[in-house]
Amino acid sequence: MxxxxxxxxxxxxxxxxxxxxxxxxxxxxxxxxxxxxxxxxVSQGLAGFSQADATGKWSGFDVDFCRAIAAxxxxxxxxxxxxxxxxxxxxxxxxxGEIDVLSRNSTWTMGREAALGLKFAAVTYYDGxxxxxPREPAVMSPLELSDVKVCTQSGTTNKDNAKDxxxxxxxxxxxxxxxxxxxxxxxxxxxxxxxxxADSSQLHALQIRLAKxxxxxxxxxxxxxxxxxxxxxxxxxxxxxIVKWTHFAMLGAEELGVSTKTLPAALASAKxxxxxxVGTEGALGExxxxxxxxxxxxxxxxxxxxxSFERNVGTFSNLGIPRGMNQLWSRGGIQYAPPVR
Amino acid sequence: xxxxxGKSALAAVLASTGLLLAALAGPALAQARPAEQLDxxxxxxxxPTAEEEQLPPQYQRQVVFFRTNEAPGTIVVDSSQRxxxxxxxxxxxxxxxxxxxRDGFRWSGLQKITRKQEWPDWRPPPEMxxxxxxxxxxxxxxxxxxxxxxxxxxxxxxYRIHGTNQPQTIGSAVSSGCFGMLNSDVSDLYDRVNVGTxxxxxxxxxx
Numbered sequence: 001m002x003x004x005x006x007x008x009x010x011x012x013x014x015x016x017x018x019x020x021x022x023x024x025x026x027x028x029x030x031x032x033x034x035x036x037x038x039x040x041x042v043s044q045g046l047a048g049f050s051q052a053d054a055t056g057k058w059s060g061f062d063v064d065f066c067r068a069i070a071a072x073x074x075x076x077x078x079x080x081x082x083x084x085x086x087x088x089x090x091x092x093x094x095x096x097g098e099i100d101v102l103s104r105n106s107t108w109t110m111g112r113e114a115a116l117g118l119k120f121a122a123v124t125y126y127d128g129x130x131x132x133x134p135r136e137p138a139v140m141s142p143l144e145l146s147d148v149k150v151c152t153q154s155g156t157t158n159k160d161n162a163k164d165x166x167x168x169x170x171x172x173x174x175x176x177x178x179x180x181x182x183x184x185x186x187x188x189x190x191x192x193x194x195x196x197x198a199d200s201s202q203l204h205a206l207q208i209r210l211a212k213x214x215x216x217x218x219x220x221x222x223x224x225x226x227x228x229x230x231x232x233x234x235x236x237x238x239x240x241x242i243v244k245w246t247h248f249a250m251l252g253a254e255e256l257g258v259s260t261k262t263l264p265a266a267l268a269s270a271k272x273x274x275x276x277x278v279g280t281e282g283a284l285g286e287x288x289x290x291x292x293x294x295x296x297x298x299x300x301x302x303x304x305x306x307x308s309f310e311r312n313v314g315t316f317s318n319l320g321i322p323r324g325m326n327q328l329w330s331r332g333g334i335q336y337a338p339p340v341r
Numbered sequence: 342x343x344x345x346x347g348k349s350a351l352a353a354v355l356a357s358t359g360l361l362l363a364a365l366a367g368p369a370l371a372q373a374r375p376a377e378q379l380d381x382x383x384x385x386x387x388x389p390t391a392e393e394e395q396l397p398p399q400y401q402r403q404v405v406f407f408r409t410n411e412a413p414g415t416i417v418v419d420s421s422q423r424x425x426x427x428x429x430x431x432x433x434x435x436x437x438x439x440x441x442x443r444d445g446f447r448w449s450g451l452q453k454i455t456r457k458q459e460w461p462d463w464r465p466p467p468e469m470x471x472x473x474x475x476x477x478x479x480x481x482x483x484x485x486x487x488x489x490x491x492x493x494x495x496x497x498x499x500y501r502i503h504g505t506n507q508p509q510t511i512g513s514a515v516s517s518g519c520f521g522m523l524n525s526d527v528s529d530l531y532d533r534v535n536v537g538t539x540x541x542x543x544x545x546x547x548x
Contacts, residue, residue, distance in 0.1 A: 140404050140433060220406040220433055257421075257545050269548045315399045322399070324406040331419060331543075332407040332426065332434070 028239035029289050037079040040066035041099035044084040048313040049105050058082045061312040062103040064302040068246050071301035072294040091116045102231045118231045122247035126325040128222025129161050130200035135217050151176045151193035162197045165223040185209050204319045241288045249295040251337035253304035260303045277340045383487040393508045400438020400512050407434035420447050421545040423512045437526045440510045442518040449544035456494040490524035491531040
């Protein structure tokens with residue numbers, strides 16, 4: 001009897017969990033709408049990704065992503081409250097419901113997703129550990145280096161990655177550990193090392209601090225995987241869809257040629273792919289609790305993926321990071337979005 | 342300076358991109374010259390300054406990540422981005438900034454390099470002479486020549502990959518369908534490819 005009782009209890013509690021899940025399913029979107037703004041967790045200041053100016057206005061690639069979600073919901077990219085979070089505090093803040101979405105250059109790993117009860121919705125930025133080397137002598141790959149002194153920041157995974165990679169490929173090297181990004185710049189300029197290794201996006205930030213940025217290049221090779229993207233809680237499938245498809249809408253728009261400049265043409269387009277994206281055919285946005293014109297709202301507010309990339313971290317920013325892996329799959333990169341249909 | 346594996350990888354790239362074969366191409370193939378394809382804005386005699394030849398960073402020649410099914414040594418042109426890629430294999434390509442055809446003059450398709458020419462001559466076509474009667478009927482190849490330092494002819498078309506004496510137009514859509522490059526870039530490319538090189542030209546479909 002006790003056995004049966006326990007089983008009943010177990011089933012009942014399962015039911016409660018299921019019901020709780022269903023209740024939560026609409027929770028985030030409703031809460032955001034009721035509040036009138038999205039709460040977005042960002043970094044405490046990382047050039048190009050999320051930074052606040054003197055007036056407290058946030059900008060950056062990760063910031064744009066939250067503005068895109070706000071635009072999809074409210075048709076207003078300014079209805080976002082940005083919450084700067086330290087690396088240590090970020091996942092807790094999400095779990096405790098202090099933020100609706102975490103858009104803070106966070107690497108998607110199995111450990112984080114499974115153990116922390118999160119879901120990464122998409123890879124908005126493929127980062128990875130790379131090498132900065134002098135422009136001359138010109139090399140195409142770190143494999144062409146030899147007798148190279150590589151500076152890394154101590155206490156990071158970069159040192160082991162570099163050792164493994166250079167060792168496995170028989171590149172004669174010496175690793176020089178330094179304390180901070182400032183020390184990396186100094187060590188390179190003082191000639192204590194003739195290469196730097198760090199995540200590629202960081203290398204670009206270091207490069208512009210060199211006395212002669214143009215005399216150094218960042219090789220296109222990466223030796224580790226650092227897929228960065230937004231995370232949400234696991235318990236709200238609809239919210240997860242909204243966040244995920246916000247990224248896919250931005251990518252899809254770029255692929256179809258829909259940009260802030262071409263929106264009027266896109267709205268008049270007769271092409272089925274374009275019509276579905278901009279909502280002149282069907283009502284896919286409504287299936288995730290948004291409106292027909294959700295993607296138009298996103299593009300109007302922050303542009304398509306390429307526009308946001310180039311403005312914040314690419315060609316039109318100080319960082320000047322090339323698209324690289326973050327180019328569309330159809331143009332030599334690996335950014336690929338399932339179709340909006 | 343280079344370790345053995347690096348050296349062989351580099352040799353493979355160079356061999357596949359035709360650097361070694363370029364010497365064999367030597368004498369230009371005897372064939373009828375296609376009609377000159379000219380830019381409306383051409384300025385014969387103009388010699389670009391060193392400053393003008395300093396392109397914005399994104400259009401400077403660089404090695405980039407480039408995932409493709411095209412074989413190493415293939416040229417891929419992305420007109421909408423104003424980039425030309427020389428596929429180097431291993432997910433890499435050498436990328437050059439280019440100028441492309443203005444609206445209505447951009448094209449796409451598959452071609453081959455059918456002829457290579459150093460410091461090509463320039464013969465303005467009759468339509469252009471009619472518009473600008475003061476133009477020379479013939480201009481020998483050289484620094485002030487609108488065709489620039491090198492030309493690579495594409496199939497039997499009137500289009501070419503060539504240099505330019507107007508480097509400030511790189512990144513824009515002004516030509517009549519040719520791909521214009523910095524003289525130093527077109528020379529770099531010229532030395533890496535051979536007659537017979539596959540050229541794939543992409544163009545984004547209109548909305």
